[in-house]
Every structure is written in structure tokens, then in C-alpha cells.
Amino acid sequence: EIYRLMTIDGLTEMHNKRYFTEMLEREVSRSQRYERAFCIVLFDIDHFKKINDTFGHLAGDAVLRQLGAIVKHKVRRDDISARVGGEEFAILLPEVGVDGGVEAARKLRAAVEGTTFHFEGTAINVTISLGVAQWEQGIESADGLIKAADTKMYEAKSSGRNRVCF
Template sequence: SREELGQEFKAVYVVSRDLAALTERDEVRRLLIRSARQLVPLEAAAVVMEDEAETRYVVEEAHGWAREFEGREVAITERTWAAWVLRSGEDPCLLDNVAGHQDRMPILVLDEASSRAESLLAVPLKASTRTLGALMLMGRRGAFDAAASRVLGVLANQAAAALSTIQMKDRIKDLAMRDGLTGLYNRRAFDDELRRAFGREDRQHGRLALVLLDIDHFKKLNDTFGHPAGDAVLRHTARVVEQHLRRGDQAARFGGEEFAIILPGTGEGGAVRLAERVREAVEKAQLVFEGARLSVTVSLGAAVWPDDGKDQEALLTAADRALYAAKQAGRNRAALASGLPPAASSFAPTI
């Protein structure tokens, strides 16, 4: 009725006001699902978000039976209703008989059991000309109608605007945390990320590895070929490091020709494998600068929390000792803090 519709849009106004005050993307997604649950009878719901490259989507927030798929990634080209909505970017899609539709597809992920939902309402999250994601609502036959589609479409637009604003602010903040030459995180961002990583692993009783990397004979290279060549070597090394990171790993320019890599949930074996892969890749990579072939190698030191250091400062010291040992042993190699003798009081600094 007109009265019910008015009440629904009044509720949307309240939610829109709340959305405008949020500063985190996960807060927006949670409020979106909570509001949808209050507006329509749901059995399950999910917010899927498209990545920046527009090649995949992630089930970021879910309710009901969809919770088992939180965190799952799906290629945007796959045959799912979520992928279809993201590709089409059209108005809300309402299906009151999912199983009977001529295009029989799973809703969220490929290995989703069939007939999980009778009715589907999929609402794109559109900001300007780009589809950021979609709100996927699942229920029994007749759970959704055209009025619900209109109201949730308005709500989704408000959520998309809030997400777009937060993304823009996050990009600006991210730029301030980046090293201008290499694009890696700067020292300040590294310190913040290491502190957060310590907190996460401590809560989960996990492990954490830290790898320090130093470009061998960098001063000599600068003196021989000039600072522009040195800059090229720094950018080249940063790219090689990035190519070997796993999801969740973080690399930073630690200072000068030194880099740092944070490896959450990683023990000694994982740290050694990554250090060796990076070392070999840098050595084998061909870097030509203004017609000159530059030979670049790196030395690396790895330490693991909590075995090699109980806090940030102790872990950094342990990794730095391992790096110094690698350089003293001839450079172009990796060393583990656990393989070193106990620290002497007059420990020499990294050179």
C-alpha cells in the first residue's frame, strides 16, 4: 500500500543517514545486510564486491546459509548469478523461481548446492558509471516483489555512494603511505603494519616472519653508473619482490637500498623459501639501463616471531643480524637468525 511504501522509504532515509557517517567498508556492508533483513524476509544474503581490475569478485559479507562462502573468490567470467549481475550492471534482478529459470546457475559460487534458494533479488551497487558490487538476497517463493526491489535499489545506491567515498579516501591515504620511487609501503606504513601483524598473530597464537633485504654493492653501482641507474635498480628490485609475495604479505622500502617483507602466519621454512626465491629472481633478472647491463644481487636476513624476538624491536634486530651475517658470508645469500650464535654486546650494524 501507499502507506507501507512510505514507511519503507522513511526507513531507507534513516539508513542513508547512518551510511553517510560510516568510515569503513565492512561497516557499510554489514549495515546494508542488516537493513535488508529488516525490510524483507530473508533466508540468506551476501554482499559481493568486484576487484579493481574487474576480473573477480569476493563474497565479503554474508548472512544465513551464504556465510559458508564468505571470503570466496570467483572469476567475473563464471556462470553465477552474482557474476551475471556484475557484468550486466543493470537494474535489480528479481527471480521468483530460481530453479525454474532457463539459465540455471548457482547464485554465489560454483560449488554451491543446487536449490539453495527459491527466490532471488540481486541489486547492483553502482557508483557513477561503475558497478562496485551487488547485494544478493535469497528467500522463499514470493519473498520479494517490485516494491521491495525499488526500495532496496535506493538503499543500494546510497551504500554504493558511501563505499565509493570510502574507497577514494582509502586511495588518498594509501598514496601517503607509499614510497614515491618504488611504490612500496614507506617506513612509517611498515611500522604500522608490523604492529598490526603482531597483534593479529598474537590473538590467533600464530607465527610471523620478517625478512630484510639489502641490495649488494649499491653505493658502488651508484658511483659507477649514477643515481638514475640506482633508482632503476631500486624500482626493479621492488617489482621482483612484489612478484613473489602471497596474499597478505607486505613489502616496504625500509630505507636507502634496504627493503622489508612481513610474512604473516609464516614460520622459518616459509621465510627461507621466499627469501631464496627472491634472491634467485633478482640475480637472474636482466636489467638494462641506458644500454648497460646491470648485475644486481641481494642479501637477505630472516627472523621469526616469537622464536627470534618477542617484540617488534627484538624481531627487527634479529633479522638485521641475519642480514649482516649474509653480507659477511659473501653476499648474494640468505641467512636465518636462528642459525646465528647468540648476539654479542658489540653487534656491528648492517652495512
């Protein structure tokens, strides 16, 4: 139970940042040892502050919970999905190159856009912006990979939101 409390986000029931970081470090080591590809997807909810300001923080929490359920349903069994910040999420895709990562990100983006989120009888439309980065030469560390995906996520936001950049 203590391990669960240390590794699971209480609101979304997804893994938390601590667990994601630990699994990412392991995947970096494994990838270096066996020269295997993997990638990560970072994403957050577009205009989340507006959702909180318009509908209240309880509605924002409901959106986070519903998004967590969608993500858990959409990832493969071996993928690691986590809530890593307020409205920021990450997915670790072992044995997947950038093409597979982009495909997974696009499917998730479409699933979120195609879902009507609900809070106390109110429908809330939600979109996400996603950045995909592959572990490859030139990236020195897990932090470097996160920065690369984060840069792509902000590129998605600055180019109109509700899209995938890689």
C-alpha cells in the same frame, strides 16, 4: 590520495617504512592473541654504492624501481613488502614459519640474481643479501624482530653476500 602519499614510496611504488611498521605492529598483536607464527625478511642490495658510483644515481634509482617490481611480483597477496630505507627492503609474511620464510627469501634471491637490470642500454647485475627472522618467544617487540632479521642480513653480507641467513 593523502593516505597513499603517506604510505607509498614514491620511487618504487612499494609500501614505505611507516606502513610496514604499522602492519608489523598489527601482526605482532594478532600473533600474540592467536598464537600464530609469522616472519619477516629484511634485505638490501649488495654493493649498491658501487652501482651509484659506477653508473650514477639515476641508474641506482632504476635498479630500485626494477627490484621493487620483482619483489611485488614474487610475494603472496597477503604479504606486505616495503622499501624501508635507501636500498633496504622488508617483507612481512603472515602465517609463515621460518621454513616458509627462508624458502620465500631464497626464491626472491634467485629471481634477483637471475634478472639483468637495465639502465639506458647498460646491463647491471644485482644481488641481494637477506635475513629472515620468525616471531617467537624471546623476541619482545616488533623492534626486536627487526633487529633479529637485521642481524641475520648482516651475517649474510659478512659471509659473502648474495645469500639468505636465518
